[in-house]
Amino acid sequence: MESMGRLGADEVLGGLDPQQRVVATSFGSPVVVLAGAGTGKTRAITHRIAYGALTGRIDPRRALAVTFTTKAAGELRSRLHSLGVPGVQARTFHSAALRQLSYFWPRVNGTELPPVASSVLGLVAEAARPLGVELETGLLRDLAGEISWAKVSNVPADRYPELAGAAGRSVAALDPDQVSDVLVRYEQVKKRRAVIDFDDILLCTIALLHEHPEVAEQVRAQYRHLTVDEFQDVSPVQRTLLELWLGEGRDVCVVGDPNQAIHTFAGAQPRYLEGFAREHPGALTLRLETNHRSTPEVLEAANATMGRGLRLRAVRPAGPRVEVAMSADEPSEAAEVAEWLRLRHEAGITWAEQAVLFRINAQAEMVQEALDEAGVPCVLRDAEGRGRSRDHRSSVVDAVTLSTIHSAKGLEWEAVAVIGLTEGMLPFVLATTPAQIAEERRLLHVAITRARTDLRLSWAPGGASGHGQRQPSRFLRDCGLTGGTSSTTTMPVRRRARPRTLPLCRVCGRSLSEAAEIKLGRHADCPGDVDVELFEALRAWRLRCAREQSLPAFVIFTEATLRALAEQRPSDRAGLLRIQGIGIDKAERYGDQVLGIIRAGGPATGDVTTTHKRG
Structure with missing residues (x-):
């Protein structure tokens, strides 16, 4: 066996808490580790592999660590290398399988193995064409997701209507028999x-592996020591593959958090984690509950959401209380979140150490608008984990993260605001079965445990128009966290405040502090030159766009932005981008029309349709 470097076995165990140390030193039987959020599960399993290698329990050249993302696999490799164990294979399920398959x-x-299609939407479109319905991108993506769910869940096409109905699944505009037909034709198209x-x-x-026992034996001889991370997210197909890799072997360690099982819509089955000890007689069940991430106040809220199961224990000192706020309506909620973020930035928390989390992507637009108004840079995290800056002035390196809760899993920030905590949003309106409601509850737990120190939970009875009688989420009510008014509680200043650079009025040269004045570029009482006819023309155009896209008018442009346009009358794209509240996305989406109206000096002519480039 190759040298493990200068670290000794005792040194590998140094720095582990007592629960992590038990994980790192447990061998000789199957092991299941129930690891709560922030309890250092990656640290525990990498040190377990390293300790096993140093003591001869594990041959690193015959060890395979499996996780769900390329990023997580890379982190495992990096940590193992730093511990002096570079020979371990750390891969995703698909990467490990493709290597064997190839x-x-x-x-x-x-x-030769047939190539893997770079995109399935074209295949899905061809399979769905005989349905005779409009195959817009959203429907194709929904169909692609349903095809994937059926395949990873071992649902054959002929039983799709029955099993999808039992699981509460559906595809908009299509009945189950139509989806079943697409499943059949999709396989034909690939062939x-x-x-x-x-x-x-x-x-x-x-x-x-099933059909060729000699292949299975070679694979098992190569990978004698198996470690699987995020086991609560394993699908039926992944679990079958793991059992084939394992064979009669017992050298397996699985790690997961039942409180973070939020991917059953994609085929994950948390019951495999919960039932692992029953299915592997003699398995050792260990728990990681010492949270090294969050304050006691954050963990109290996190534990209250679940009620039972893993109970996270804090080691950090006390911090600020969790803020629970009820706003008058959604625009007020977004504006108050923007102010909350700004106050924490002034107290020394960088923008990049702050995040706003929500249930669905559609909630991002209003938050982006409010942050633009407040001069807060933000970056929207997409489903693939990439960050896209909304504004050319916003640095992706130092910007507030906007993310769905699903996309935020595995991440953490110093300050986190969770918005939209109403019935119909969390739990989501389509969650109706007890299992679906339970998963929505776990989503809130995941959102709360992303925060290290500052946490804000908010909801609003009124929608974007200010109307509505929404109720706070039952999860907040269950925990006694419904809050009172929308008043903001300022946190204690724990860090040296940074000076805030304010823009200057283009008329008098004095500092501007109000968001509307910053957007206008001058103080409200400084003389301006608003073209009233142009302003009204822009308002009429905005109303038509809003109706066409079924959006609140202010989401297109706010009144302050229209007034700035009518006063500054930019002549090109660069001029548009100099106006606060107009970023690259909006300049691309609406710029040509706005510039056309400005050049005409009045009402727009022609079509008002826009390029639907949301996000």
Whole structure:
């Protein structure tokens, strides 16, 4: 065995808390680790592998650590390398399976493995064309997601209507029989094009190991020590593949958090984590409940959401209380969140250490608008975990993260605001079964445990128009966290405040502090030159756009932005971008129309349709 570097076994255990140390030193039977948020599960399992290698319990050249994302696999490799164990394979399920498939497929079939399709939407469109419905991108994505769910859940096409109905699943505008037909034709399209898709990587590997015992034996000889992270997210297909890799072996350690099981819509089955000890006689069940991330106040709220199961214990000192706020309506909620973020930035928390989390992406637009108004830079995190800056003035390196709760899983920030905590949003209106409601509750737990120190939970009875009688989420009510008014409680200043650079009035040269004045570029009482006819023309155009897109008018542009346009009358794209509240996205979406209205000096002519580039 190759040298493990200068670290000794005792040194590898140094710095671990007592629960982590038990995980790192437990061998000889299957191990399931129930690890709560912020309890250092990655640290525990990497030190377990390193300690096993240093004491001869594990041959690092025959160890495979499996996780769900390429980023997580890279972090495992990096940590193991720093511990002096560079030989361990750390891969995603698909990466490990594809490696095996690419090697063994030609040897048993005599042909090269078909290529993996770079995109499935074209395949789905071809399969769905006979339905005779409009195949817009949203429907194609929904169909692609449903095809993937059926495949990872072992749901055959002929049983889709029955099993999808039992699972409470549906695809908008299509009945279950139509989806079943698409499933059949989708496989036919792939066969004609001689390609496989992402899910086929696992299915083909399973078939290979099932049908060729000699291949299975070679794989098991190569990977004798298995570690699986995020086991609460394992699908039926992934679990089958893991059992085939394991065979009669017992050297397996699985790690997961039942309170963070939020991906059943994609086929994950938390019951595999909960039932692991029953299915593997003699398995050792360990728990990680010492949270090193969050303050006692944050953890009290997190524990209250779940009621039972893992109970997170704090080691950090007390911090500010959790703020629970009821706003008058959604625009007020967004504006108050912007002010909350700004106050924390003034207290020394960088923008990048702050986040706003929400249930669905549609909630992002109003928050972005409010942050623009307040001069707060933000970056929207997409489903693939990439950050896109909304404004050319916003640095992706130092900007507030806007994210759905699903996309925020695995991340953490110093300050987190969770918005929209109403019935119909969290739990979401489509969550009706007890299992679905339970998963929505776990979503709130995930959102809360992203915060290290500052946490704000908010809701609003009124919608974007100010009307409505929404109720606070039952999860807040269950925990006694419904809050009172929308008044903001200022946190104690724990860090040296940074001076805030304010823009200057273009008329008098004095500092501007109000958001509307910053957008206008001058004080309200300084003389301006608003073109009233142009302003009214822009308002009429905005109203038509809003009706066409079924959006509140202020989401297109606020009154302050229209007034700034009518006063400054930019002549090109660069001029548009100099106006506060107009970022690259809006300049691309509406810029040509706005500039046309300005050049005309009055009412716009022609079509008011826009490029639907949301986000």
